[in-house]
Amino acid sequence: MxxxxxxxxxxxxxxxxxxxxxxxxxxxxxxxxxxxxxxxxxxxxxxxxxxxxxxxxxxxxxxxxxxxxxxxxxxxxxxxWLPEPVVTGPDVAERVALADSVSTAMLLVLExxxxxxxxxxxxxxxxxxxxxxxxxxxxxxxxxxxxxxxxxxxxxxxxRVRYDTDRATRTAVTERFLAACAGGDLGRLVEVLAPGVALISDGGGLAQAPRKPILGAELVARALVTFAGRTPDGLTAEIVDLNGGPGIVARAGGAVVSAMTLFLRDGLIETIHLIANPEKLTAIPPAR
Structure with a gap:
C-alpha cells in the first residue's frame, strides 16, 4: 500500500x-x-x-x-492589484482552455x-x-x-475579454515587443500596440510602478521606454512561459525584478500586466 x-x-x-x-x-x-x-x-x-x-x-x-x-x-x-505570475510549461500552453483558466487576465476577472x-x-x-x-x-x-x-x-x-490564443502569434509579438523595449525604439514599440492599449502595473508600494493604469499607445510606449531606462545595470530579460503563455521576465544580479504578460487582440497588444512587487515574484526562479 x-x-x-x-x-x-x-x-x-x-x-x-x-x-x-x-x-x-x-x-x-x-x-x-x-x-x-x-x-x-x-x-x-x-x-x-x-x-x-x-x-x-x-x-x-x-x-x-x-x-x-x-x-x-x-x-x-x-x-x-494583479495576480502573482507563475511559470507554466508548454503542456499547459498547448491546452487552450487550461491556459486561459490560469492567465492573469482570467484570474483578475475571477477577483x-x-x-x-x-x-x-x-x-x-x-x-x-x-x-x-x-x-x-x-x-x-x-x-x-x-x-x-x-x-x-x-x-x-x-x-472577460477574448484575447488571441494562437501561440505562434503571441510569441512573435512578444519577441518584437521585447526587442523594441530593449532598444528604446518608440516607433517599433507603438507598431505592436493597439491604439487603446492599457498598461496595468503592480508595484504594491514596494517597487517603482505607476499606481494607475496608463492608456493609449503613445503614453504606454513612452512609459515602457522610461521604465526600461531606469532599470539597473546588468539587467537581462528573457521570454518565459508565464500563466499559460509567453511572458517576459527581467532579472538583475540574478534576482527577478519584474514579470510582464501581454494580451493580444487581432495581433496587437491590447493589455499589458507588469508585476514589479518583489513579494509577488517569488514563484519565478532566479537566474539559472
Whole structure:
C-alpha cells in the first residue's frame, strides 16, 4: 500500500492548480497545499475511499477560507492589484482552455466573484468536476451548486475579454515587443500596440510602478521606454512561459525584478500586466 506522502504527491499538482486559481497568489497556494498535507498525514488512509476527492475538498475549503481573509487586505493594497505570475510549461500552453483558466487576465476577472463562486467556477470550468462532485467538495446541495456555477459563468462571460490564443502569434509579438523595449525604439514599440492599449502595473508600494493604469499607445510606449531606462545595470530579460503563455521576465544580479504578460487582440497588444512587487515574484526562479 502506498504511503501517505506518495499518495499526496500523486495529487499535488492538481491541488496546487486548484488553490492557485482560487487564490491568485503563489505564496498562499503553497501554504494551502502544505496545510492540506498536514490534514492528510493526520487521517487514516484506510478510512478514505477516494484520496483525490478528499484532498481536493480539503484544499478547496482551505483556499476559500484564506481568500475570504485576504479580501480585506486587498482593499488596502497600494496601486493596482494583479495576480502573482507563475511559470507554466508548454503542456499547459498547448491546452487552450487550461491556459486561459490560469492567465492573469482570467484570474483578475475571477477577483470579482465571491470566494464560493470562484471555487465552484474553477472546479467546474478548469477541472471539469461534475455538479454532484462539487457539491460534496463545497458542502452545498447540487441545485445550489448549479445556480452558483451559472451565476459565476454569466458574470465571467460578461466581464472577460477574448484575447488571441494562437501561440505562434503571441510569441512573435512578444519577441518584437521585447526587442523594441530593449532598444528604446518608440516607433517599433507603438507598431505592436493597439491604439487603446492599457498598461496595468503592480508595484504594491514596494517597487517603482505607476499606481494607475496608463492608456493609449503613445503614453504606454513612452512609459515602457522610461521604465526600461531606469532599470539597473546588468539587467537581462528573457521570454518565459508565464500563466499559460509567453511572458517576459527581467532579472538583475540574478534576482527577478519584474514579470510582464501581454494580451493580444487581432495581433496587437491590447493589455499589458507588469508585476514589479518583489513579494509577488517569488514563484519565478532566479537566474539559472
Amino acid at each position: 502506498a504511503d501517505d506522502l506518495e499518495v499526496f504527491n500523486a495529487h499535488r499538482e492538481r491541488l496546487r492548480g486548484v488553490a492557485y486559481r482560487v487564490l491568485g497568489r503563489a505564496a498562499d497556494t503553497e501554504d494551502v497545499v502544505q496545510d492540506a498535507w498536514l490534514r492528510w498525514s493526520a487521517v487514516d488512509q484506510a478510512e478514505v475511499d477516494d484520496p483525490e476527492a478528499y484532498l481536493v475538498r480539503v484544499t478547496t475549503r482551505l483556499a476559500v477560507d484564506r481568500l475570504r481573509s485576504a479580501q480585506s487586505r486587498r482593499e488596502a493594497y497600494v496601486g493596482s 470579482s466573484l465571491s470566494p464560493l463562486e470562484r471555487a465552484v467556477f474553477v472546479l467546474r470550468e478548469a477541472f471539469g468536476y461534475s455538479y454532484a462532485e462539487i457539491a460534496g467538495i463545497v458542502d452545498r446541495s447540487e441545485p445550489a451548486v448549479r445556480q452558483t456555477a451559472a451565476r459565476a459563468r454569466a458574470h465571467v462571460e460578461d466581464q
